[in-house]
Amino acid sequence: MSKDHRRTTIVDVGRHAGVSSKTVSRVFNGEPHVTEDVKRRVRAAAEALNYHPNMFARGLVQRRSHLIGLVYENPSPSYVVDLQMGVLHRLRDEQYQLVVIPVASVAEREGEVVGLLRSAALDGVVLAPPASDNLRILEDLAAARIQCARIAPTRLVEAAPSNLLDDVTAAREVAAHLIDLGHRDIAIIKGDPTHASAEARLIGYSQAFHAAGLSIRLDRIESGMFTHESGYAAAVRLLGQTDRPTAILAQNDDMAVGALIAAREAGLTVPGDLSIAGFDDSEVSRIAWPAITTVRQPVFEMAVAAADMVIAQLEGGTVEMRREHRHELVIRQSTGPVPKR
Amino acid sequence: MSKDHRRTTIVDVGRHAGVSSKTVSRVFNGEPHVTEDVKRRVRAAAEALNYHPNMFARGLVQRRSHLIGLVYENPSPSYVVDLQMGVLHRLRDEQYQLVVIPVASVAEREGEVVGLLRSAALDGVVLAPPASDNLRILEDLAAARIQCARIAPTRLVEAAPSNLLDDVTAAREVAAHLIDLGHRDIAIIKGDPTHASAEARLIGYSQAFHAAGLSIRLDRIESGMFTHESGYAAAVRLLGQTDRPTAILAQNDDMAVGALIAAREAGLTVPGDLSIAGFDDSEVSRIAWPAITTVRQPVFEMAVAAADMVIAQLEGGTVEMRREHRHELVIRQSTGPVPKR
DNA sequence: CTGAAAGCGCTAACAA
DNA sequence: TTGTTAGCGCTTTCAG
Numbered sequence: 001m002s003k004d005h006r007r008t009t010i011v012d013v014g015r016h017a018g019v020s021s022k023t024v025s026r027v028f029n030g031e032p033h034v035t036e037d038v039k040r041r042v043r044a045a046a047e048a049l050n051y052h053p054n055m056f057a058r059g060l061v062q063r064r065s066h067l068i069g070l071v072y073e074n075p076s077p078s079y080v081v082d083l084q085m086g087v088l089h090r091l092r093d094e095q096y097q098l099v100v101i102p103v104a105s106v107a108e109r110e111g112e113v114v115g116l117l118r119s120a121a122l123d124g125v126v127l128a129p130p131a132s133d134n135l136r137i138l139e140d141l142a143a144a145r146i147q148c149a150r151i152a153p154t155r156l157v158e159a160a161p162s163n164l165l166d167d168v169t170a171a172r173e174v175a176a177h178l179i180d181l182g183h184r185d186i187a188i189i190k191g192d193p194t195h196a197s198a199e200a201r202l203i204g205y206s207q208a209f210h211a212a213g214l215s216i217r218l219d220r221i222e223s224g225m226f227t228h229e230s231g232y233a234a235a236v237r238l239l240g241q242t243d244r245p246t247a248i249l250a251q252n253d254d255m256a257v258g259a260l261i262a263a264r265e266a267g268l269t270v271p272g273d274l275s276i277a278g279f280d281d282s283e284v285s286r287i288a289w290p291a292i293t294t295v296r297q298p299v300f301e302m303a304v305a306a307a308d309m310v311i312a313q314l315e316g317g318t319v320e321m322r323r324e325h326r327h328e329l330v331i332r333q334s335t336g337p338v339p340k341r
Numbered sequence: 342m343s344k345d346h347r348r349t350t351i352v353d354v355g356r357h358a359g360v361s362s363k364t365v366s367r368v369f370n371g372e373p374h375v376t377e378d379v380k381r382r383v384r385a386a387a388e389a390l391n392y393h394p395n396m397f398a399r400g401l402v403q404r405r406s407h408l409i410g411l412v413y414e415n416p417s418p419s420y421v422v423d424l425q426m427g428v429l430h431r432l433r434d435e436q437y438q439l440v441v442i443p444v445a446s447v448a449e450r451e452g453e454v455v456g457l458l459r460s461a462a463l464d465g466v467v468l469a470p471p472a473s474d475n476l477r478i479l480e481d482l483a484a485a486r487i488q489c490a491r492i493a494p495t496r497l498v499e500a501a502p503s504n505l506l507d508d509v510t511a512a513r514e515v516a517a518h519l520i521d522l523g524h525r526d527i528a529i530i531k532g533d534p535t536h537a538s539a540e541a542r543l544i545g546y547s548q549a550f551h552a553a554g555l556s557i558r559l560d561r562i563e564s565g566m567f568t569h570e571s572g573y574a575a576a577v578r579l580l581g582q583t584d585r586p587t588a589i590l591a592q593n594d595d596m597a598v599g600a601l602i603a604a605r606e607a608g609l610t611v612p613g614d615l616s617i618a619g620f621d622d623s624e625v626s627r628i629a630w631p632a633i634t635t636v637r638q639p640v641f642e643m644a645v646a647a648a649d650m651v652i653a654q655l656e657g658g659t660v661e662m663r664r665e666h667r668h669e670l671v672i673r674q675s676t677g678p679v680p681k682r
Numbered sequence: 683c684t685g686a687a688a689g690c691g692c693t694a695a696c697a698a
Numbered sequence: 699t700t701g702t703t704a705g706c707g708c709t710t711t712c713a714g
Contacts, residue, residue, distance in 0.1 A: 057707030
């Protein structure tokens with residue numbers, strides 16, 4: 001009755017079409033040396049029998065799953081969305097599917113990550129920060145022969161195909177923008193310290209400060225985690241002080257929005273009383289009011305390029321080992337001249 | 342040299358541990374009747390040989406990929422994020438991976454969807470709207486023996502495990518809220534008409550209008566696509582008229598935010614000159630300024646429950662066939678009393 | 683241009 | 699408690 005009647009296989013299709021199973025295989029793999037007539041008959045038979053190739057059997061011999069992973073940590077939803085959309089954009093109309101691999105804390109479980117990828121039989125992965133900077137993961141990946149491409153790594157750039165971004169310069173530019181507006185007392189909300197970009201951006205800020213002859217005050221640096229809430233909390237701490245800064249540099253847009261809300265609750269107008277700048281140019285920076293001054297990071301484009309690099313490796317084409325992406329200062333309404341005393 | 346030296350298999354592990362391959366298989370599958378000592382030896386051997394099970398071989402005999410798909414259309418990023426986070430939350434620490442299957446237009450390619458799932462060898466899928474309402478897809482899924490669970494379907498509720506939401510009542514409640522505030526001229530921005538919820542919400546609105554003795558004006562209904570931009574465009578059309586409405590009901594939060602921006606550009610204050618309400622309670626509704634009055638749709642919880650239903654089917658447990666989820670009117674700052682003449 | 687045989691790495695069913 | 703045998707459905711040789 002409910003006996004699991006065997007799925008239809010290439011053998012069935014072959015019999016139905018009057019050819020051998022191997023010929024059916026040839027047709028389905030687009031191999032040459034098959035008569036048009038045979039092709040047609042095989043296709044018709046497959047259609048009639050509702051045949052669908054079995055990925056396991058195929059994968060077992062070819063060692064290919066046609067699955068590509070995207071490894072990321074979770075902090076900023078808007079960043080993750082851009083990332084995914086980029087990879088999916090490149091994968092569209094391509095014979096690959098995307099498996100999402102969120103990792104709670106790459107730093108804490110670097111040893112397990114590749115095991116996970118391996119057990120999912122992924123052909124390749126796109127590594128977003130901070131996994132893209134993790135040496136252990138790169139090594140394990142190589143050992144497991146899983147192809148990869150990296151998004152915004154900050155070191156070991158030659159180790160694997162990389163999509164680079166000049167975080168330091170970008171950070172310097174936003175900071176310089178605030179300084180140009182006359183700000184001298186600028187606070188910083190740092191991102192998750194396990195992400196190398198947190199350090200890189202801090203360096204960029206400090207270069208701008210230095211160039212303007214400003215000294216960096218450590219008590220003006222608060223730590224966040226790239227999340228909305230952490231940005232809010234950090235801003236509350238900064239604005240609670242009696243001598244509050246006149247501007248805040250947040251290391252991403254989500255934290256900048258958090259700071260914006262904290263400022264609003266503290267009765268401060270932005271940018272009248274306080275200027276706020278973010279980083280990323282994610283959707284929230286445009287939706288917020290006032291819209292947030294930020295640095296555009298071409299996340300979508302980097303994700304497209306990374307997916308492209310993975311596919312190129314898989315298909316054996318020529319692989320671009322590094323690609324530089326350009327940032328861009330985006331001045332919106334959240335930054336303005338320093339308030340007069 | 343670069344000869345692809347054979348991967349290590351259970352046979353190798355068995356030899357190394359002095360047992361048969363079947364015993365190794367037993368250990369790796371946690372089957373009973375294996376001595377502790379043997380287990381230990383096998384584990385050690387596997388470790389020493391850096392053995393990793395081959396998913397293809399396993400899948401070939403067990404017919405299981407341990408892959409679960411999430412099928413959705415693309416309109417609202419915040420909705421998709423909640424959806425994914427919910428499914429991933431349930432899958433965490435579970436032996437399943439998530440494959441994301443964005444479909445540009447379910448209506449246009451309903452015939453291809455299941456073929457796609459099939460070729461990715463998915464064990465089960467979570468269907469988000471509008472796929473969750475698509476009969477053809479449900480049928481194909483059944484034929485392909487792919488388990489599924491649905492998010493917010495509006496019909497054929499018995500056809501497959503469903504997570505239900507009372508869209509009509511929810512819509513009626515937001516509309517009633519505006520009417521209570523004194524609004525009599527309320528415009529509507531509809532969502533994508535291929536999503537059944539667009540119709541359901543419109544009906545809810547109209548019931549509230551009717552109960553208040555208001556007639557629904559067709560020229561006050563604009564069509565959007567659930568996207569930010571479409572909401573903006575629709576609002577521009579509505580506000581361009583000389584006798585503009587005093588309130589707007591947008592069928593989701595992204596479109597509400599679009600309307601908010603259009604209002605701002607038109608020099609209108611919200612809610613002073615114009616009230617705006619959304620739908621979903623997605624993150625943007627909280628971030629926007631003023632924060633948007635909306636109806637909370639427990640997307641995350643529905644996604645968790647749907648993933649749970651899929652897993653239950655896969656593991657052969659008892660499967661909940663329907664689960665009702667509660668909405669909640671969330672009043673924020675974007676709605677207020679009707680402006681005085 | 684097409685087919686036959688062998689085997690990918692694993693587990694189900696049975697035997698010992 | 700452990701091992702043996704026989705495939706799962708496909709592709710890779712190698713012959714015809």
